[in-house]
Amino acid sequence: MDSLTQAVLGAALQGTVLGRIQGRRSLIYGALLGSVPDLDVVIRYADPVSQMTYHRGFSHSIFVLTGLALLLAWLVHQLARKRWPDKGYSLGRLFLAFWLVLVTHPLLDAFTVYGTQLFWPLPFTPLSWAAVFIIDPLYTVPLLVAVIYSAWVGFNGRAVRCLSLALLLSTAYLGLGLAGRMAAEQRLQTALDAQGIETSEVRAMPLAFNSLLWRVLAKTPDGHYYEGISSTFDHAPPEMQRLSLNLGLAAQLKDAPLLERLRWFTDDWLRYDQVGDALVVSDLRMGIPGDYTFRFKMAHRGDRGQWVAERPSVWKGSGPRFDRAALVLIWQRIFAQRPPLPLATWTEKQLGQGREPGP
Structure with missing residues (x-):
């Protein structure tokens, strides 16, 4: 998906899990962390085919990102024990937040048609569920509104509920996209069969x-x-x-x-x-x-x-x-x-x- 969508998804997830601890900063941290997998675009390859087919590779692997989430959670937990012992930064909570923010990035990418190597380095064909276009306002806008609202009012029960509802709606939209894809395939198959x-x-x-x-x-x-x-x-x-x-x-x-x-x-x-x-x-x-x-x-x-x-x-x-x-x-x-x-x-x-x- 586009960079804005990945950023607001990361912000919404980290805000939901850590917003009561980090406040508005959780939205910034989540947006930045949610954009990390796409840093592979800075790697330049010798030809456009390699550029295309190595993108969404190792940096989008759930194995790599799970390890990165665990490392970040451990580092923040060690820092928090010394500097913010009363904040409630448990290792499990930190890992959950970072893992969700990182792993949902390639999962969302897999719902587009491009192709995402979720299981790198295993040689599976890149996943391409093709449920949504790479830019889809109906997916992005609810998340963006919820993030802006939470940044405006600060973190309280309403903000967390708003973020959770936006995440629920966006996930349901992906499910509708999958259903729409299967229905479209069936309509053409029926026409050809006839x-x-x-x-x-x-x-x-x-x-x-x-x-x-x-x-x-x-x-x-x-x-x-x-x-x-x-x-x-x-x-x-x-x-x-x-x-x-x-x-x-x-x-x-x-x-x-x-x-x-x-x-x-x-x-x-x-x-x-x-x-x-x-x-x-x-x-x-x-x-x-x-x-x-x-x-x-x-x-x-x-x-x-x-x-x-x-x-x-x-x-x-x-x-x-x-x-x-x-x-x-x-x-x-x-x-x-x-x-x-x-x-x-x-x-x-x-x-x-x-x-x-x-x-």
Whole structure:
């Protein structure tokens, strides 16, 4: 999630557990501690694929963060015994506060689509529950209001209850997001089943700044995928387009270790495109149809026409580009299924090819 959300979540948690002891300072301490896992962004890697896939790694591991929480709790407890013996800083209470603040950061990240290595150094595919968009005001605002209220009135019974209620509401919202994701996947699966289309994997992710409108991907055994749009309020089958993963191009990079790492990190939700003399690999999970957030040039044509792997670079035009016109259409689509989103137009504009013939 975004930095503001992680900070207010940390503030709310530490305020709830230690607010009666630390007062308003608990909000500051919690906001700072809750931002610690993202300090890995200061590490610079040699290429953008490594930069992407090593982020949310060791610094987001529940094993590392549990050890850090225990160390911090012990240090503060030792200091408190000497300087503030009457404050009530028990080791257990300190550990609970620090552990909750630290561990909920990667847990919340795992509810987005990016991918979080909760169990580093174990080689599991990064967790990506895709229940909320990376910036979602409906999740953040209740926590922010509760933190501001507690900072304003000071710590008393009402402030702690307000923080606890905000934490309860935000957690429930994550649960609703998971339910929405599963419902969106089921709607597309039902639509494909009705047309006799066999699928191997189905994956939904929320579109910009909400958990009501979903982009749903479905792979087919023949190397294609369907990309559909589904809203919580839909009554008819979702609009969709059929596109190729271009797996023949992937075979040209079969020995490239960074491609294998990217496949692992994204759970192999990748498509491959030849653009001129460049081989471009796109992460299908993030962005809007045809306009994917992470695209990398990973090979070029050699003198004899063969593909030559190279150090990956960010493909021109990559990155989040939610222009105003697209956002207006996306927000209108939440509540009305007609007109459908212009999937083929967006795809043709960004990828240079439109929808394949098919349903």
